[in-house]
Each structure stands twice: as C-alpha cells, then as structure tokens.
Amino acid sequence: MAHAERRKRDASSRPAAGRRAAKAGPPAGRVTSGPATSVSFRLNGVPFEREVPVGWTLLELLREGLGFTGTKCGCGIGECGACTVLLNGEAVNSCLVLASQIDGARVWTIEGVAPAGGRELHPVQRAFVESGAVHCGFCTPGMVMSVLGLLLKNPNPTEAEMRSAIDGNLCRCTGYAQVMDALRRSVSQVSDSDLAKFRS
Ligand code: FES
Numbered sequence: 001m002a003h004a005e006r007r008k009r010d011a012s013s014r015p016a017a018g019r020r021a022a023k024a025g026p027p028a029g030r031v032t033s034g035p036a037t038s039v040s041f042r043l044n045g046v047p048f049e050r051e052v053p054v055g056w057t058l059l060e061l062l063r064e065g066l067g068f069t070g071t072k073c074g075c076g077i078g079e080c081g082a083c084t085v086l087l088n089g090e091a092v093n094s095c096l097v098l099a100s101q102i103d104g105a106r107v108w109t110i111e112g113v114a115p116a117g118g119r120e121l122h123p124v125q126r127a128f129v130e131s132g133a134v135h136c137g138f139c140t141p142g143m144v145m146s147v148l149g150l151l152l153k154n155p156n157p158t159e160a161e162m163r164s165a166i167d168g169n170l171c172r173c174t175g176y177a178q179v180m181d182a183l184r185r186s187v188s189q190v191s192d193s194d195l196a197k198f199r200s
C-alpha cells in the first residue's frame, strides 16, 4: 500500500473471530488508569482476548501490552513504516490504528513470519539476507511486512508497484538498492503457499 494511502487506512473490515480465544490478563508495561475496552483478535494465527486502555494504538498493544517488540516504533506518527504489520492481509502502520479497531481482525507481525516456529527463514526474509538489505535492521521488520502485503495483493508487481509498496518504509542504511533487489528476489522466489497463512 502506498505511503499516503496507508496513512489513511483504518481498520474497518472486521472478519469474525475464529475459535474461542484464550482469556489473557491486563496488558503489562505502561501504567494506565481510566477506561479500557475488550478486543478479540488473531495474532500470528493465535486467538487473543485483551482488555486494552482506550486510546492505545495497535503498536502499543503489540509492544507494551503483549511484548511483541519485533514491530518497531520509529516515529509514532505514520512517517517511517517501522511499525508496519499485516491487518486483515494489508500492510498498515500500526501506530495509526487504534487497538480498539482490531476487534475480530487478523494481525500478523514479524514474529509470525518465519515458518517451522522460527527455525527457518521465510523466503522474503531470505531474500533480504541474500541481497544484503539488512544493515542495522531497525527498518527490516516493517520492510518485510510491506513486501508481504504487496505480494498478498499482487504476486507479480511491476517495478513501479514494488517501489510504491515500500515508499513509506524509511531506511537510513541501505540506500534502497539492496532493498529493491530483495523485493525482486521475493517476487521470483515466493510461492502462493508461502503466503497462505497470512490470509488466515
Ligand atoms: S512508528 Fe509508525 S510509521 Fe513510524
């Protein structure tokens, strides 16, 4: 999703929640007071139910509430793409989505990308390594999620569509040549079965 388009994205599509969610305690981390709301959602294929302080973003829920710190916070205002996750199959900036909006939704983060419980790399992750597109790595989780979002929507993107897919992901290290190389490798190496779980 292009940067400008992604910034406007909301969480309006809400598929029904899957099997019964395990009840979880209140989010750990930031001390809050005031009203909370309950959300049920699937995170990396696993059902969750949480009490979330009103006003928390999805990024806060992931990092502070659940300890999923693979999703990074670069700016908190929709400018850097470090917080990109898949929400119902679309790449979104999780700092711009309210946690209360994900009730019934499917969320995938970088922690869920690698197959075999993380013992192997997903082909998109492998493409980043093979292309030398991981330097400090701070932007990489968001980049990987943006590439997955593109491939879910369009498995055969043009060069312009590839550039557009990552135009909201800022990288201070690579200069983008390696990232574009990783994108091209991803397009040629990722099969439909590599994307199947992100649709559930
Ligand atoms: S932290 Fe969300 S776009 Fe920068």
Ligand code: FES
Pocket (backbone or CB within 6 Å): 133, 134, 135, 136, 137, 138, 139, 140, 170, 171, 172, 173, 174
């Ligand atoms: S690899 Fe360092 S910001 Fe992208």
